[in-house]
Amino acid sequence: MKPAPFDYYCPRSLDEALALLAQYGDEAKVLAGGQSLVPAMNMRLARPGVIVDVNRLPEAAVIERCDGSLRVGMLARQADLERMPVALDAVPLLAQALPHVGHWQTRNRGTVCGSLAHADPSAELPLAIVVLDGAIEARSSARGTRWIAAGQFFESYFQTALQNDEIVVGASFPARREGWGYAFEEFAGRHGDFAIVAVACAVALEPNGVASEVRLGLGGVADKPHLAPLTAYCGRVLSQRDLPEIANAAVADIEPPSDLRGSARYRRALATNLAQRALTRALASARTACDGLAQ
Amino acid sequence: MSYCSKDGRTTISLEVDGKRVKAAVSPRLLLSDFLRGPCAAKGVHVGCEHGVCGACTVRVDGQAVRACLMLAIQTDGSRVETVKVLGIADAMHPLQERFQARHALQCGFCTPGILISAQTYLREHPAPTRRDIEELLSGHLCRCTGYTPIVDAILDAAELERR
């Protein structure tokens, strides 16, 4: 298991990197953390002719809070976030999702943006950013910067809206807002495996207890993170009794795959169950947040 | 910008287990093969080459990572540490001593990677719970021990270090 040959570039500036992508297009692959790309190369399932190693780009590992968001630079490792209490506190959903991402040893190297760009439909971080309604910053030398809403970024299995001359330079995760509660639930075969089904949930409560927003996303049930249409449940006071119905609604239009890890109906049942758990926890944490406001 | 063609080699210099190393490498040479070959760091074991088993885990610039998922060329200027930095046979590191005392290794093939992971993890988390260590070890496969003695040994070592 050795990679096929490739030309190797290690740019020292983003402009250099973008110029390489513009030049080589499809032939080139960006190497960041490498925790998904290098295994695929070792198995020769991926055989890029050109590797653009972005690990030496200056200041690309920045993690900062700005304008109500947590901005994560392209080289920020997953474990960098885990080591930043401020960041975890800012985006509680990320704090809950990160321990499920691979293993500590792979999170030390794997990047947040790389996981988004890789777009595995079972991966945790794409699911989290979709539910939070975050955005991905893409840049190319020809067209400069554009922000892609997370909901538009993921297109299918390992497919994103990214053009082949573009690179993900950062991602923006909306920070915790007043009255919001968050929950992440996952079921996997073993600790650290890709999810069979994962659920991320964010609920916003008005001080009067009315749910102003109910966002719930499912991973592992489609070719990309699936955001359930739950607007019908907004503007209502939600009680524990409503949650089974919401969970059922959340999975109503999914058509999960059948494979080695489970049948479609198993995934649907898991999704319903995890959705209910996530709703319960998100609602509880939103209530706590509201109580905090009230005091 | 540095560049190396697929047929070419680039000279890298780095520190491996405290020694300066300078070598010409082709771009596709995996760090695991570079360490075992030119660097003769045979304590880096290769078990899967797709990042699952954890046997090749080494420390690169202070972080425990999979050597099979890095290219040697990426480590130019880096400090790489393998199991050799822990201790030697007659002056073992507390982790090594506790592994022996707890019978936390049998064939010993997965052991060097686990030792590097554990040593690095304990620096950040000096007072781990049992559950923490089990989660840390979920990044390593061992087929001999059933893991219980490994968890015990790491918890012992953490306690010894705290004293």
Added chain:
Amino acid sequence: MEASRASETATVLPLTAPNPARRTWVGAATLRAEDPALLTGEGRFIDDLSPFPSEHHAAILRSPYAHARITRLDVKPALALEGVTAVITGADVSAACKPFPVGIETRPVFYPCAIDRVRYMGEPVAVVVAEDRYIAEDALELIDVGYDPLAPVVEIEDALHADSLPLHEAVGSNVVHDRSFAYGDVDGAFANAEEFVEAKFVFPKYASTPIETYGVIAHYQRAADTYVVHANFHGPFILHSLMAQALQIPSNRLRIVVPPDIGGSYGIKSAVYPYIVLIALASKIAGVPVRWIEDRIEHLCASSSSTDRVTWARAAVLKDGTILGLHLDQVDNTGAYVRAPEPACLYRMHGTVTGAYRIPAVAIRNRLVSTNKLPTGLNRGYGGQEQYFTLERLVALVAKRLGLDVIEVVRRNLLRKEEFPYHAPAGSVYDSGDYHAALEHALELADYPALMAGRESARAEGRLVGIGIGCIVEPSGSNMGYISIALPKDLRDRSLPKSGCTEAATIAIDPLGAVTVRLSTTPQGQGHRTVAAQIVAQELGLEPKQVEVLAELDTQTSAWSIASGSYSSRFAPVAAVAIRNAARKVAYKLKAIAAHQFGVAFEDVDLVEGAARSADGTHVTSLKRIAGAAHWNPSSLPDGMEPGIYETAYYSIGLLRPPDDDDRVDSSAVYGFVVDLALVEVDSRTGRVDVKQYVTVHDSGTVLNPMIVDGQIRGGFAHGLGGALFEEIAYDENGTLRSGTLADYPIPTASELPTIVIGHVDVPSPFTPLGAKGVGEGNAMSVPVVIANAVADALGANEVRLPLVPHRVWEMLQPNAVEAR
């Protein structure tokens, strides 16, 4: 629940007359001699060695198809790549090689490489030898192969079908072996039965999956016409004979060297031997030394695995739970070929087929089928997990049918200690045991009444909680004769009879008095060096750290025999005795020299604390001096004594004979015992099985090193739990492998494995001088069925299929259940 050594009933037999000054090392939890090197990165595994200068590297082209004819094979583009030395194909292999001998009458042809047809996904098609592995893999992509796909045969019951396409045309059927046996009055048993319990049992294919893969470094030395091969091969060394026959050379021209460290095997590395032949040939054809280190993808698709088995079983029972007789119709799937030592999986447990119970009559039909799956072989527990899955599920079903507590059924049938030595109907002679005491100890450790009460209260809350039990006989030290029972008596009689479990050890003392032991047990982590040092130190009055033990094996310079190696848990009952006997030969010589020097009687000399001492204490001379006399001053030795100190002992348990005319065979040297109790809870929402409590009580005879014994138990448990809940080598209906990476072949990690409680009721074996029984495989045999029993109990299910992965368990809970593949 903290792991604990819950009970210590092990007793250590005194080896020689008690002597207060002699330290008793055997039975002590001596720290391992292996560990300092392994902990500091100084292990010497196969890929760490560079035995030959200017070696080249091999990569193997493997079939992407399960079943196909090779219509075209063009290696020229690969040969043209810079850095490529040679490409070896099936044509080269069939020209240079004979097929491997096969131990069944239909003899399906097996070469180390496909010749004109591929029969499983991953089968070798060509070998590239190149300057490095990277280039060799590049060259694989340049080989042009044409395949004409054939209809795949995947499942056992497909292969039983008369119209399945035979994998081996010359055999003409995918049923390649079919033998029936009957022991005791089977008809009488079934005529007298008050109830019959009948069921079909399906056992999956899974594997040992060591973290180190196969490795072979071969050098054909032209002038000597000799192959020197280093490989992490651990025997049985009867396979050396097969390799030499395949290579068509005198066996002294195949020199196999096994490195001191092997990165785990649990049986699977015995199947590296076809690759030894293949890479040896590659070295000859390429004219250079060749290194091949298997990668993980190769390992998962093309190394080896356990057999999958389907059994139709029927038990004749009385209403009180007494089992009168069994009918077993067993079909094993050895995959695409019958690679030796197969069909041993069907026969390793043959003499032991009635397990721990007093079942006087049993009829067995054994069939073997070929399918387009990876060939099978040794895998921790080998044959035991398949056998006990049937037997122990059957016992649970008997209890359920009769409305009895399973413990009551077990107690009624479990052998009593006064019945030992027990002659099982199919031929095994169980040496010793107190199964009832072990069972009671397990019940006590698990607090069985509380366990039952807890289950009832949990059930009252609607929770799915179940208890599983298993009582298994753990055979160790295989009788080399048992495999020949696969052949009918008339065919058996045409070849020479085989028997025994021979092992050897050599001990030398050098001119300065230092002791070196040389093993031929090829350990893979079991601590043989440590235990050997304990035994030798005890015999020679030394400390273990003064005894250097070499684990390297070299077939040209080590003492070995056909049974040598590491498998069937044979170190404790067999190899340890060879080591002890070699030490006794050395001790005899040392004492004789000392008696001569002291002018006292031989009986009045003892070896203590590094010295020979006369009984009255007037003479004390260091061992160094005594041994030195044999080197430095032979003229001082007693008349007729050879100079030097270099002793080899061979040992086999004399009771082991070839199969008798009635097809009875004592398939193993000694028989341990394991009783397991498990409490599980199934999460009805996810199907996850949570092992809440697991107690395992062992009879491992005399314990040589309790730390190592418990380590073996934990390891066996981990493999058993992998097979029970996680692991399967899965194929789709086309024979395409679905578990081809470690992401898809889920080995449990620290987060998945529960802590277990270990107990001991050890009864020394009278059949082996040290009294020790093997211990490494028992839980690999017991855990799959014990977990299955517990889950069946939790779900109220009769049929349980392993592995009990969450989605399969969840599907079982659905009202309109469909079987999850």
